[in-house]
Structures are given as structure tokens and as C-alpha cells.
Amino acid sequence: MAYKDLRQYLERLEVKGLLKWIEREVDPEWEISCMNRSVLHGLPEGKRFALGFRRVKGFPGKALVVGAVGISLAHVAAAMETTSEGEALLQKMSAGLSHPIAPKIVARGPCKEVICKGDDVDVRRFPAVVWSPGKDAGPYFTPMWFTRDPETGRRNIGIYRSQVKGRHKLAIWTPQDAQRNISRWFAQGKPCPAALVIGADPAFYLAAGSKMPYGFDESEAAGGLRGEAVELISCETVPLEVPATAEIVIEGEFHPGDLEPEGPFGEFTGYMAASSVPMPVLTVTCITHRRDPIALGLSAQFPLSESSILRQATREASVFKHMRHELMFDWVRDFHFPVSGGTWGWSWIKIRKIGGPQVERAVAALIAYMGTGAGKWIVVCDDDVDIRDPFAREWVLSYRVRPEHDIRVVDGVDAMPLDPSAGSPEETAKRGRGGLSGRVVIDATYKWRYPEISLPPREMLQQVRQRWQEDGLPPLGELWFPCEWR
Ligand SMILES: Cc1cc2nc3c(=O)[nH]c(=O)nc-3n(C[C@H](O)[C@H](O)[C@H](O)COP(=O)(O)O)c2cc1C
Structure with a gap:
């Protein structure tokens, strides 16, 4: 059964011990990033959990969760309703990506519970995180961006870092498909409509992180991954559709020539990404959100990071799908x-x-x-x-x-x-x-017939195992070998 929304998914994570909520107030300028880092570097893959913060300093009434989609492969597997053991995740994701399901457009959805236009618009009211404290240019969202090709109308969804530049302004950094869409609108002398989603059913994040050919609509991939069509709803001020159960939606337009310095920002390579470079800036026209919204943040810095783990799962599945199914x-x-x-x-x-x-x-x-x-x-x-x-x-x-x-x-x-x-x-x-x-x-690969592997025959190892306890030795785990052999 597909998840209805982010909230239902978070409940499932909590039951599985994959999400812990923190009740005290935390500082998004440094503390959240450092807590996320501590989970990544202090706990092995099977023990990691996402962190939920109910009281984020400076953002009353707005909760924030980090690590929910990809702090470990177990989280990606939970999002896919499978296990991270063996090949199950790769097989299920590549099969899902190979069977896209068109989205359903709906008239109503909880993402419209609160609608802010005009003077009510202020992106700074939602918790953004300083991921590399003392080094990043400022707070960033790691949202999904929804854009469209102006000629074909095909939708694109990608996760791209987004620097908070002011009340109505957000900068994007990407050389990928959203940039291509922005350039195509500008080539026609028109502003490019865009919408950012902060928090939604995890299938959207998995689809957005997957590598699909330009022109492929990732909302169809999200449907394939969850085995059911996703529900999209029209935006208020731009000709785009977004997840109907999204937590926070920011709508706006990129205007030709409207560039501002973006960065520096800590990146997945393990290094800070250069210094500030002029990048397109979104002028925000409207914000819609659920009551008591839960923002989702994803770390994208030194590997391990949520970005690397999520991209590992989604890109492996994308390549596997291409090679095996196409x-x-x-x-x-x-x-x-x-x-x-x-x-x-x-x-x-x-x-x-x-x-x-x-x-x-x-x-x-x-x-x-x-x-x-x-x-x-x-x-x-x-x-x-x-x-x-x-x-x-x-x-x-x-x-x-x-x-x-x-x-x-x-x-x-x-x-x-x-x-x-x-x-x-x-x-x-x-x-x-x-x-x-x-x-x-x-x-x-082997270029010729190699000598035999220099390990004892498996049957002999098995015989030793049978007598292990009789010999009074401490219990043995599964035997591990880097290769198969006879
Ligand atoms: C947490 C996270 C942050 C990311 N940040 C960026 C980014 O700032 N810019 C970018 O081009 N790609 C970023 N990516 C990778 C893209 O989302 C990914 O390459 C995706 O396939 C791009 O979609 P597209 O091919 O439709 O452009 C990020 C991925 C994750 C998971």
C-alpha cells in the first residue's frame, strides 16, 4: 500500500525505530546539521535514524525532519516498502521506474489548507538549515523543484539546493534539467514558472533523485515506484501541478536576467562548492501549506550524506533499469x-x-x-x-x-x-x-582461466562449523568471502 503523504510515512518510520523526535528547541543555524552529521558518522548503516524537531529556533509552529528519505538504505527501503537486504531494493526500484504510472489531477488537497499571497508571502517563515555552519552562504532548503518545458509541456522534478535570498527570493543551483527548462523559457523571452515542494510522499523524492531522460515526467516515475498514481493539484499562481498532499509549496517565476550570487555551499564531493556564482533567482508569488506543516530537509555535503545515499539507490536503479529493461x-x-x-x-x-x-x-x-x-x-x-x-x-x-x-x-x-x-x-x-x-x-574481468581460489572447500568449512560448539568456542557468525568459489 502506497503512502498517502509524508506524515503517514513518518509514522511508519517511527514505528520501525527509524525516526526519533526531539522535543527541546534546536538551532537550525548549526545544531541540526551537527546532529545529522553525528548520526551519519557515529552510527552504522543499520542503526541510523532520521531526526524530527518539533521546536526549531525562530520558526514557531513549524516542525522539521532531516534524514527521513535517505540517512540509510533502510530508510530508502522503507520508502519503497521493501528491505535493504540483498537485491530487493534495486530490483523493486528498477521495476518501478520501468513501469511509470501517469499522475491523477485532483481538485482539492491538504497542501491548500493555508494560502499566502501578497503581503503574506515570506519564505523566511519556513525552517531552512545551514548545512555547513560557518561556511555556507546562509540557510538553504533542499526541496523538489517542479518546472516544465515550454514547448512540450513536459513536467520535470529535481532536487536542487535553494538559497534563501529574502522574503520573496530563492536562488537555485543546477546545471541539470530545471536549468534546461529555465533557459528554454528565457529563449522565448518569457519568465519560467516554477514551484518548490518542501515535504511530500517519499516516492516523489525517490523519483526526483533518479536519473531519467530529459522530457520524462518524474511524477510518472513516482507513480511507478509506489505502484499507484500520485495525486497532483494545480498551483494558485503558476501553470504547474504539485503533490496534493505536499507539506509546503512555494510558487514563483524566474525572470530573464534576474541573477544573484549563489553559494558557497558544502557539496557531496566533500568540499565546499566554489564561491558565489550568479544563478537564477525565483520571485515568489504564492505559498500554500498544510496546517502545522512539517518541512523536510536533506543533507548534501561530505559523503556520507543523505544526498549520496539517496542518489546511490535511485541512480543504481536508473542505470539497472536502462541496462536490464531497456x-x-x-x-x-x-x-x-x-x-x-x-x-x-x-x-x-x-x-x-x-x-x-x-x-x-x-x-x-x-x-x-x-x-x-x-x-x-x-x-x-x-x-x-x-x-x-x-x-x-x-x-x-x-x-x-x-x-x-x-x-x-x-x-x-x-x-x-x-x-x-x-x-x-x-x-x-x-x-x-x-x-x-x-x-x-x-x-x-578475467582475461583467461585463472588458478583455483586458495580457500578450503566449503564442505570442510561446514564440518568445522558443526563441531564448533563442541569445541567450546564462542558462536560464529555467517562466514564472509569476497567472491564465490568451489
Ligand atoms: C539532497 C539532494 C540535493 C541535491 N542538490 C542538487 C543541486 O543543488 N543541484 C543539482 O543539479 N542536483 C542536485 N541533486 C541531484 C539531483 O536532484 C539529481 O541529479 C536529479 O536526478 C536531477 O534531476 P534532473 O535530471 O531532472 O535534473 C541533489 C540531490 C539530492 C538527493
């Missing part, structure tokens, strides 16, 4: 973006060899689909290893790769704009955002 590469057995690279640095593809240039085909498919997001280090290996295990990955790189033959540097690909190694600040200032960089492709 290209019919059933020999691609798994795909992994390790979170240590901010879900960008490394891409691992696990294949079952059936013959032909499979490594080249898999790599070409990944780059064609993900573009810049394909990563800097792309590794392809056989299906006897667990590419989700860092030990296994390092072992494979140690003994299945001939550096002089199996590593290829591909030059002249799009640089990832936030990668500080793509160019010195002087070079970046000269050539502007973007530019060209390189990536490395590593064929870590």
Missing part, C-alpha cells in the same frame, strides 16, 4: 555507485560473460545514459564478486587488472562541475562552469 542486457548482474565517491566518483558494473565486447557495450551504455554522472572511475568485473563490498573491490583491482592493458583513460568528456580536481580555480574562472575532463575505464 537495452535487455540481462548479462549485467549488478550495478553499484559506491557512496564514498559521493555516488559519482566510482561506477562498478558486474557482468556475466557470454561472449563479444561486453565490457565496451556496458561502459558505452552507462556513459550514454548518465553523461557526466557516469563517474570518473568505471570498473567492469565478473559476476563472482560482490561489488558492494569494498574489500572485494580492492581485491579485484589487485589481481585481475594489468595496468598497461586493461586501463583506458578517456579524454575530452564533460567535467563534473563540482569536481575540484577538474581544474584549478584560475582555469575554472577562465573557461567557466563545465569544460572537459577525463575518465578511467578499467576492465577487471
Whole structure:
């Protein structure tokens, strides 16, 4: 059963021990970020929880939850109503993305319980967070942005950082699909309508974080992921539709030439994103929200962060969907973006060899689909290893790769704009955002028949296990190996 709204999802998280509420007053200028960081760095994956704050300093009556969608894979799995064990999450998400369901447009919804227009409009009344205290330019929302292509009318939803610039003003930072839509409206000499959603059914966040081709409506992906159409409702002042059960909706327009310095902001690479750069600024026309709204904030800084974990799950599912369901590469057995690279640095593809240039085909498919997001280090290996295990990955790189033959540097690909190694600040200032960089492709598959694995036969290990207790030894866990063997 799909979640009705964010509130129902939060209730489920609380029951599962995946959300803890804090009753005392907390400071969004530093304390919330530091508490979120403490969960990320102080607790292992299986023990992490989202944090809910009922009393946010300076924002009476407005609750804030951080980490609800992706502080751990267990949270992403809860949003998908499955488990993070094994391949269940990848399989369910890629199947959902492969079966989009068109949204239902409804006339009424709780996101209209309070409507603020004219003098009532003030984005500063909603809790935004300073995520890198002492370093960020100020408080930021991490909302979903809804925009449209002016020609096709196709909707786009993406999560993009949003700096609070004043009562009616919010800056956006993105080189992705929303930017493309903004440019297309401006090319027609028209303002670009947009709406931000802060808090909604988690399926929207999973769809918004997924990599879908430009022109694909992520609200259909959200329907596919939750197995039921999402309900959208028309905005008050712009020709867009947003989730009917959203907590907070901010409507507005980008006007051609209306740019303001944005940033700095701590990013998923682990570094602060440059200094301030002029970016489009939204002029807010209306805010609608539920009574006692619950804002949702997502961290996007040093990996681990919610952004890296959420993008890991959604982008792995996007690539897997593309390779398995669209290209019919059933020999691609798994795909992994390790979170240590901010879900960008490394891409691992696990294949079952059936013959032909499979490594080249898999790599070409990944780059064609993900573009810049394909990563800097792309590794392809056989299906006897667990590419989700860092030990296994390092072992494979140690003994299945001939550096002089199996590593290829591909030059002249799009640089990832936030990668500080793509160019010195002087070079970046000269050539502007973007530019060209390189990536490395590593064929870590077996090239010939290898010697046997130097581990005892499994049956012998099993015999030892049976006598373990008789020998008076402390209990054994599951035996772990980086690869399959006989
Ligand atoms: C918490 C979080 C913050 C993000 N911030 C940004 C951002 O500021 N700019 C950006 O371009 N992408 C950001 N992303 C990634 C995009 O949401 C993601 O790449 C998405 O696929 C973009 O959608 P699009 O392809 O429709 O543009 C963020 C993702 C998450 C989960």
C-alpha cells in the first residue's frame, strides 16, 4: 500500500525505530546539521535514524525532519516498502521506474489548507538549515523543484539546493534539467514558472533523485515506484501541478536576467562548492501549506550524506533499469555507485560473460545514459564478486587488472562541475562552469582461466562449523568471502 503523504510515512518510520523526535528547541543555524552529521558518522548503516524537531529556533509552529528519505538504505527501503537486504531494493526500484504510472489531477488537497499571497508571502517563515555552519552562504532548503518545458509541456522534478535570498527570493543551483527548462523559457523571452515542494510522499523524492531522460515526467516515475498514481493539484499562481498532499509549496517565476550570487555551499564531493556564482533567482508569488506543516530537509555535503545515499539507490536503479529493461542486457548482474565517491566518483558494473565486447557495450551504455554522472572511475568485473563490498573491490583491482592493458583513460568528456580536481580555480574562472575532463575505464574481468581460489572447500568449512560448539568456542557468525568459489 502506497503512502498517502509524508506524515503517514513518518509514522511508519517511527514505528520501525527509524525516526526519533526531539522535543527541546534546536538551532537550525548549526545544531541540526551537527546532529545529522553525528548520526551519519557515529552510527552504522543499520542503526541510523532520521531526526524530527518539533521546536526549531525562530520558526514557531513549524516542525522539521532531516534524514527521513535517505540517512540509510533502510530508510530508502522503507520508502519503497521493501528491505535493504540483498537485491530487493534495486530490483523493486528498477521495476518501478520501468513501469511509470501517469499522475491523477485532483481538485482539492491538504497542501491548500493555508494560502499566502501578497503581503503574506515570506519564505523566511519556513525552517531552512545551514548545512555547513560557518561556511555556507546562509540557510538553504533542499526541496523538489517542479518546472516544465515550454514547448512540450513536459513536467520535470529535481532536487536542487535553494538559497534563501529574502522574503520573496530563492536562488537555485543546477546545471541539470530545471536549468534546461529555465533557459528554454528565457529563449522565448518569457519568465519560467516554477514551484518548490518542501515535504511530500517519499516516492516523489525517490523519483526526483533518479536519473531519467530529459522530457520524462518524474511524477510518472513516482507513480511507478509506489505502484499507484500520485495525486497532483494545480498551483494558485503558476501553470504547474504539485503533490496534493505536499507539506509546503512555494510558487514563483524566474525572470530573464534576474541573477544573484549563489553559494558557497558544502557539496557531496566533500568540499565546499566554489564561491558565489550568479544563478537564477525565483520571485515568489504564492505559498500554500498544510496546517502545522512539517518541512523536510536533506543533507548534501561530505559523503556520507543523505544526498549520496539517496542518489546511490535511485541512480543504481536508473542505470539497472536502462541496462536490464531497456537495452535487455540481462548479462549485467549488478550495478553499484559506491557512496564514498559521493555516488559519482566510482561506477562498478558486474557482468556475466557470454561472449563479444561486453565490457565496451556496458561502459558505452552507462556513459550514454548518465553523461557526466557516469563517474570518473568505471570498473567492469565478473559476476563472482560482490561489488558492494569494498574489500572485494580492492581485491579485484589487485589481481585481475594489468595496468598497461586493461586501463583506458578517456579524454575530452564533460567535467563534473563540482569536481575540484577538474581544474584549478584560475582555469575554472577562465573557461567557466563545465569544460572537459577525463575518465578511467578499467576492465577487471578475467582475461583467461585463472588458478583455483586458495580457500578450503566449503564442505570442510561446514564440518568445522558443526563441531564448533563442541569445541567450546564462542558462536560464529555467517562466514564472509569476497567472491564465490568451489
Ligand atoms: C539532497 C539532494 C540535493 C541535491 N542538490 C542538487 C543541486 O543543488 N543541484 C543539482 O543539479 N542536483 C542536485 N541533486 C541531484 C539531483 O536532484 C539529481 O541529479 C536529479 O536526478 C536531477 O534531476 P534532473 O535530471 O531532472 O535534473 C541533489 C540531490 C539530492 C538527493
